[in-house]
Amino acid sequence: MINKETLSLLVKNDNLPAFRVKQILQAIYKEGVEDFNQITTLPPEFRKKLADEQKLYCFQIIKKLQSPDGKTVKALFKMHDGALIEGVLMRFKDGRNSVCVSCQVGCGLKCAFCATGTMGLKRNLSAEEIFDQVLYFNSYLRQLAKTQNQGKGNEKGARVDHVIFMGMGEPMMNFDNVTLAIEYMNDPEYLEIAARHITVSTSGIVTGIEKLIQFPLQINLAVSLHAPNQKLRESIMPVARAFNLDQLMASLKEYNDKTHRRVSYEYVMLKNINDSDTIARELAALLKDQNCHVNLIPYNQTYLGFTNAGKTRIDAFKNILESHNIPTTVRVSLGQDIDAACGQLAVKEGENLV
Numbered sequence: 001m002i003n004k005e006t007l008s009l010l011v012k013n014d015n016l017p018a019f020r021v022k023q024i025l026q027a028i029y030k031e032g033v034e035d036f037n038q039i040t041t042l043p044p045e046f047r048k049k050l051a052d053e054q055k056l057y058c059f060q061i062i063k064k065l066q067s068p069d070g071k072t073v074k075a076l077f078k079m080h081d082g083a084l085i086e087g088v089l090m091r092f093k094d095g096r097n098s099v100c101v102s103c104q105v106g107c108g109l110k111c112a113f114c115a116t117g118t119m120g121l122k123r124n125l126s127a128e129e130i131f132d133q134v135l136y137f138n139s140y141l142r143q144l145a146k147t148q149n150q151g152k153g154n155e156k157g158a159r160v161d162h163v164i165f166m167g168m169g170e171p172m173m174n175f176d177n178v179t180l181a182i183e184y185m186n187d188p189e190y191l192e193i194a195a196r197h198i199t200v201s202t203s204g205i206v207t208g209i210e211k212l213i214q215f216p217l218q219i220n221l222a223v224s225l226h227a228p229n230q231k232l233r234e235s236i237m238p239v240a241r242a243f244n245l246d247q248l249m250a251s252l253k254e255y256n257d258k259t260h261r262r263v264s265y266e267y268v269m270l271k272n273i274n275d276s277d278t279i280a281r282e283l284a285a286l287l288k289d290q291n292c293h294v295n296l297i298p299y300n301q302t303y304l305g306f307t308n309a310g311k312t313r314i315d316a317f318k319n320i321l322e323s324h325n326i327p328t329t330v331r332v333s334l335g336q337d338i339d340a341a342c343g344q345l346a347v348k349e350g351e352n353l354v
C-alpha cells in the first residue's frame, strides 16, 4: 500500500503539483492499475521513478488459483520475512465480490477442525499486509473487467465490495492492525468499501468484542459459535476455556444493546459432533429472543478427521432453528476444489516451502 502521505512527499520532492497525488490515488485504488507504468496521466520520468522505487503491494504474489467457473480465486502471498498467507475472492451470483482476508500468519487458537490451527501463531499481520490482500483482488477485478469490456467502456461494479475477516488468524488478537486496515478499506480515497459490508469474525475473544463496541465504524460482527454448550464447545475450540460461553453470550448481549447491530453466528456442521436435532434445539434455546442470524457452514474436508454433516442433516438442523424463529442460512460453499478452506493452501505450501 502506498498512502497519500508518502505520495505527497514523493510529488513534492519532484516539484510536481499536488494534483498528481490525486491522480495516483485514483489510478491505484479506483482504476486498479497493477504497475506504476500504467499510470499514463503522469509525466513519463516520474512514472518510471515510481515503478523503479516504489511497490504497489508489500508482498509478492506467488500463486493464484482459480476455480473452473472463475467464481473463486485464491492467492498465496509471500511476506517480506518469507511468511505465507492466503486470501480468497468469491464472486457470488447476486453480484457481490467478497474477499476473505487473513489477519495473522497461522493462528494460536487451535480449533480442532481448522487447518490453520495446526500451524500455530507465527505473527500478526500489519495493517498494510491486511489491506493489500483486498487491494490485490480489487485490482484483479478492475483489470479483468477492462479486458472483458474492451471497447464497451462499461467496467462498473467490478470491484471488491465486501470483506470478511475469516481467513487465517483471529482478528481480535490483532485488533489494532485489523481496525486500522478497515479504516483504510473504508476511506473514500482508497477502496471506499462500506463499513456495513465489512465483517469481523471472532472465535469468541470477549475482550475484543468489548473493544469493538467502541469502534466508530459500523462494521458487522460474526461469532464462530460451533456449539451451544460449554462442554462441546471447549472440546472443539480450546479458546472456550479462556472465555466461557456465559461470558461470551453476556458480551454479545452488551454489543447488541449498545450498537443495535445484529450478530451473525457461524456454525460449522460437523458430522456426529454438533449436528443432531437435540443440539439444534439447544442452540435455538441459547439464541432465543436475540437479534441474530445463524449461518450454517458445510465443512470443507481437511485431513483433520472431521466430516461434513451433509445436505440432509444441514437442512434438518436449519428447519429446527427456523421453527424457533431464528433466521438461518446455509453458506454457499465456493472453492472446495481449490483448497478454499481456511488455511489449507498456506499449510500445504508451507510444508513444501519450509
Ligand code: SF4
Pocket (backbone or CB within 6 Å): 107, 108, 109, 110, 111, 114, 115, 116, 117, 167, 168, 169, 170, 203, 342
Ligand atoms: S478456526 Fe479461526 S480461530 Fe480457530 S484455529 Fe482456525 S483460524 Fe484460528
